[in-house]
Amino acid sequence: MLPQSYKAALSSIRFVSLLSFDINFAFAVLLQFFICYLQVYCLKKEDKDAFNLLEEKEGYEMNGAKRSSEKRIMFVFFFLVIATSFSACNQEGGILDMTYSYDANTIYWPTAKSFILENVSWGITEGGWWYASNEFSASEHGGTHVDAPIHFAEKGRTIEQIPLEEWIGPAVKLDVTEKCEKNRDYLLGVDDIKNWEREYGKIPDGAWVIMYTGIGTEYYPDKKKVLGTHKTGEEAIPELSFPGFSPESVEFLIEDRNIKGIAIDTPSIDYGKSKEFKVHQVLCGADKLALENIANLDKLPASGAMLYVVPMQIKGGTGAPARVFAIVP
Numbered sequence: 001m002l003p004q005s006y007k008a009a010l011s012s013i014r015f016v017s018l019l020s021f022d023i024n025f026a027f028a029v030l031l032q033f034f035i036c037y038l039q040v041y042c043l044k045k046e047d048k049d050a051f052n053l054l055e056e057k058e059g060y061e062m063n064g065a066k067r068s069s070e071k072r073i074m075f076v077f078f079f080l081v082i083a084t085s086f087s088a089c090n091q092e093g094g095i096l097d098m099t100y101s102y103d104a105n106t107i108y109w110p111t112a113k114s115f116i117l118e119n120v121s122w123g124i125t126e127g128g129w130w131y132a133s134n135e136f137s138a139s140e141h142g143g144t145h146v147d148a149p150i151h152f153a154e155k156g157r158t159i160e161q162i163p164l165e166e167w168i169g170p171a172v173k174l175d176v177t178e179k180c181e182k183n184r185d186y187l188l189g190v191d192d193i194k195n196w197e198r199e200y201g202k203i204p205d206g207a208w209v210i211m212y213t214g215i216g217t218e219y220y221p222d223k224k225k226v227l228g229t230h231k232t233g234e235e236a237i238p239e240l241s242f243p244g245f246s247p248e249s250v251e252f253l254i255e256d257r258n259i260k261g262i263a264i265d266t267p268s269i270d271y272g273k274s275k276e277f278k279v280h281q282v283l284c285g286a287d288k289l290a291l292e293n294i295a296n297l298d299k300l301p302a303s304g305a306m307l308y309v310v311p312m313q314i315k316g317g318t319g320a321p322a323r324v325f326a327i328v329p
C-alpha cells in the first residue's frame with residue numbers, strides 16, 4: 001500500500017502528463033517516478049533503521065521527527081520527479097525549422113528576380129483601427145524552395161500535381177563539410193553515400209537525401225561566400241562556385257535506392273560550375289523532387305529525423321518557396 005502523500009504525488013504527475021499530451025514526457029515521468037520511488041524506499045529504510053537505533057539507545061519518542069522526515073523526503077522526491085522529467089524532455093528532439101525567412105537578402109540565382117515586399121497599407125485607418133497589408137513578388141527558385149519535376153523535364157509534374165505525402169520522408173544527412181571546406185567545387189560521390197550506409201544502414205525507402213556542405217549553413221545569406229560572387233546578372237555566372245551532387249550519385253540514388261528527393265544547403269543541387277545542370281536533368285527526368293537552400297543542417301542528426309516540406313501551392317509552378325522542418329527524435 002502506498003502512503004497518502006505518495007498517492008497525491010502520483011495523481012499530480014499523471015495530471016501533468018495528461019496536460020502535456022506528450023508520450024515522451026509521460027514516459028519520462030513514469031521512468032523518473034520509478035527511479036525516485038526506489039531512492040525514497042531506500043532512504044526511508046535507512047531512516048527507519050537509524051531511528052530504531054536511536055530509540056533503542058536513548059529511549060526517545062521519535063514519531064514527530066519521523067513524520068517531518070517523511071515530509072522532507074516526499075518534497076525532495078516530488079521535486080526530483082518533475083525536474084528530471086522536464087530536463088529529460090528538453091534534452092530530446094522536437095521540431096527543427098529548416099527555413100530561411102524571405103527578405104531583401106534572400107539568395108536567388110544571379111539572373112532571377114529577387115524577393116520584393118511592398119507595404120500597401122500600414123497604419124491607423126480613417127476609421128481609427130489598425131490595418132496592415134503587403135504585396136510580394138519573387139522568382140519561384142530562391143531562398144528555401146523546392147523544384148518540381150517540370151523544372152528540367154518537359155512532361156514533368158508541376159507543384160500542385162505532387163501530393164502532400166510525397167513531400168514527407170526520412171531525412172538522410174550526408175556530412176561532407178570537411179571535403180567542401182577544402183574544395184568549394186566538391187561533387188558528392190557514390191562513395192559518400194556508401195560511407196553513410198556503412199555507419200547507419202541502407203537508406204530508408206522514401207528518404208530525402210540531404211547533402212550537408214556547410215557552405216550555406218554557415219554563410220547564408222552572404223552572397224559572396226555562398227554563391228562565390230556578389231555580382232548579379234549574366235556576368236556573375238562564370239564566377240559561381242559552390243559544391244553539389246555528382247550526376248553519378250543521383251543516378252545511383254534513383255536506380256539503386258528508393259528516394260523521394262534530394263536536398264542541399266546551397267542554391268543548387270548542381271554545383272556552381274555546372275554548365276548543363278545534369279543533376280537537375282537526371283532527377284527531374286526520374287520524376288523526383290529537389291530542395292535547395294535548406295537551413296540549420298548543423299542541427300539535424302545524420303539519421304532518424306523525419307523531413308516535412310510544405311511548398312506554396314502554385315498551380316503550374318516549376319518550383320515554390322517552402323516551409324521546411326524536421327521532427328527530430
Ligand SMILES: [Zn+2]
Pocket residue numbers: 141142145146147292319
Ligand atoms: Zn530551384
